[in-house]
Amino acid sequence: NAGVMQNPRHLVRRRGQEARLRCSPMKGHSHVYWYRQLPEEGLKFMVYLQKENIIDESGMPKERFSAEFPKEGPSILRIQQVVRGDSAAYFCASSPKGTANTEAFFGQGTRLTVV
Amino acid sequence: GENVEQHPSTLSVQEGDSAVIKCTYSDSASNYFPWYKQELGKRPQLIIDIRSNVGEKKDQRIAVTLNKTAKHFSLHITETQPEDSAVYFCAATPYSGAGSYQLTFGKGTKLSVIP
Numbered sequence: 001n002a003g004v005m006q007n008p009r010h011l012v013r014r015r016g017q018e019a020r021l022r023c024s025p026m027k028g029h030s031h032v033y034w035y036r037q038l039p040e041e042g043l044k045f046m047v048y049l050q051k052e053n054i055i056d057e058s059g060m061p062k063e064r065f066s067a068e069f070p071k072e073g074p075s076i077l078r079i080q081q082v083v084r085g086d087s088a089a090y091f092c093a094s095s096p097k098g099t100a101n102t103e104a105f106f107g108q109g110t111r112l113t114v115v
Numbered sequence: 116g117e118n119v120e121q122h123p124s125t126l127s128v129q130e131g132d133s134a135v136i137k138c139t140y141s142d143s144a145s146n147y148f149p150w151y152k153q154e155l156g157k158r159p160q161l162i163i164d165i166r167s168n169v170g171e172k173k174d175q176r177i178a179v180t181l182n183k184t185a186k187h188f189s190l191h192i193t194e195t196q197p198e199d200s201a202v203y204f205c206a207a208t209p210y211s212g213a214g215s216y217q218l219t220f221g222k223g224t225k226l227s228v229i230p
Contacts, residue, residue, distance in 0.1 A: 042222040106158040
């Protein structure tokens with residue numbers, strides 16, 4: 001089991017471009033969570049998805065950000081028209097079921113730099 | 116929603132001494148409390164967790180205690196070693212409605228173990 005895979009590990013975008021971050025959960029895991037981590041800060045919840053469904057997007061900005069977890073393929077976090085404030089590490093986590101009483105496994109993260 | 120407070124933000128101890136990190140949470144419905152260790156530039160990794168039906172759990176040099184009445188839980192590391200140096204995050208799982216159990220993290224404690 002390769003663990004949670006995120007790519008790319010590092011992503012540089014100019015202001016106004018789009019950023020697409022990918023997350024492949026662990027085999028057998030159908031629950032995916034996205035978190036954002038700013039330097040020297042904790043992990044902020046963004047969105048929780050199951051296959052083909054967004055369960056909770058209460059932590060995701062209403063504009064420019066979207067997420068999906070299609071039936072086939074990885075989960076995608078998409079940031080349109082990036083701004084400097086979007087620079088952060090974005091972590092994906094997966095679990096076999098909801099994180100009430102179950103461990104969430106994190107990927108290595110994607111470090112987004114907006115220049 | 117859930118609010119998790121973590122203290123201290125930084126902690127320095129001599130090698131061999133004990134380290135204690137404390138967290139409080141606000142949502143009495145939370146029932147799962149994991150602790151994650153994050154080394155510089157790496158993914159958060161689960162080191163220990165506790166569920167609301169127990170008050171204490173120990174795994175070698177690491178222990179966690181939970182006081183549901185007071186809504187606080189603590190991480191104890193004994194006989195600290197230089198490789199324990201990292202940022203430690205506590206988390207709580209509140210119920211967000213619609214079947215969502217997403218982790219809310221504290222802001223982290225940077226532990227430095229001085230040889």
